[in-house]
Amino acid sequence: MPTPYGFEVEGHCETCKKKSQGFFCDLPLPVSRDLDILRHSATYPAGAVLFLEKQDPHGVFILCGGKVKLSISSSEGKTLILRLAEPGEILGLAAVFTGRPYEATAETMHPSQVAFIRRSDFLRLMEKHKEIYQAATRQLSRLYRGACEQLRTIGLSGSAPEKVARLLLEMSSGRAPACTGVSITMPLTHEEIASCIGSTRETVTRTLSDFKAKRLVAFRGSTLTIENREALEDIGGM
Amino acid sequence: MPTPYGFEVEGHCETCKKKSQGFFCDLPLPVSRDLDILRHSATYPAGAVLFLEKQDPHGVFILCGGKVKLSISSSEGKTLILRLAEPGEILGLAAVFTGRPYEATAETMHPSQVAFIRRSDFLRLMEKHKEIYQAATRQLSRLYRGACEQLRTIGLSGSAPEKVARLLLEMSSGRAPACTGVSITMPLTHEEIASCIGSTRETVTRTLSDFKAKRLVAFRGSTLTIENREALEDIGGM
DNA sequence: TTTTCAATGTGATGGCCATCACTCTTCCTT
């Protein structure tokens, strides 16, 4: 099944197309032909590790379908989740480009389709096609902005409620409309939320209970609804 | 004074040249000619603000000489220093490329020479010269890696000593040799160190005193010498 | 069904460090 992305995608094409701003999609034909030759596609089960933090960068992974968790961890075993990658993203870009080790660990959260391109092949491809530079710059810019946002959340907010509120608002953004009443499907456990904001599971549980008691949010299964965006923004210092 | 960077630099050329890996230097002649036409050079005094967080990105600033502090701040007035830019760096790159507001505030620490290029001009220039894409990707990759490191320091380390140790080690890295005995000229006040690691001035003062008492570091004026790198790495969890 | 394990809820405790309130030093200015 040929697609506008330059490689075959089973199942999640629609998602990829919808989120294509800034992603690795819609490449001109000559570029996608070259990509097709070099890529190695595979389907990974949930929980598979694509690459490990501090490993030498053998290449980039293009996420075609599924969801991948990117995280860093300390020597004491604590973990910080950087972001969840969506279909269309290139993983390992900064590492491959600088030649330094992967800066994070990539692990599939669901069964995922992934295309791999060897470092040397990818670098040669970049030299050949300006469009790839363009896509890479776009993605890296977004990554950097995201990291800054996370630094703001973790580094500048004193209290745990502040961090949780910011995370919820961030997760709900990008969805229309950005106002009270938005619902999001929470893909993270309390434990994982904690490791997005540098806190602990217990604190997240307590904070969310508190938010619920104050009618700021509501839960229906794994669906979270923001019932009072104003108040949340207030708590988040925004 | 013509230079290999495509624009005139007074005073800090050597620095720039030494740190040129990944920077905006050594461009081919046609590129630097085009840059020369579009750039607006200026010298700013210490403490000047090049751009503000959340401002619309009018363009990029190329730091030719001096030093610039990049920081983000919260609504309550707390500040987090992201990094200190050295000559050769392009400031505002991610913002200009994505079209979203500047992600940080840029403020000169010393009198600095800065070249400005309007957003539209810069984007057109990128389209024309692949070398600029290349330089941009390199710089963005480094920025992203740096942000990840800072996230690791701030988000994964529980204690203040851990954060301070990591910061000192990071500041001393990049200098030869990376072992016990390295001296660095500390360009930051305790207050600024605190806002690099999301802590407070008092805590930094106390922690550094403690390190000094334990013979991990020594001070001579504004020069800091690492006397026991092993122990520092141990505290930093590295 | 029963089993089982992950996820969640909740109390108790204590330590780290942010905060406040000073003093002291060191320059730079006048």
Place this chain on the structure above:
DNA sequence: AAGGAAGAGTGATGGCCATCACATTGAAAA
């Protein structure tokens, strides 16, 4: 030399939340 301001050192205090410990729910396997 006196004045002032920025930086640095230091004690006291209290609150937030990490940590430990255990109960409870829920949802997949067996």
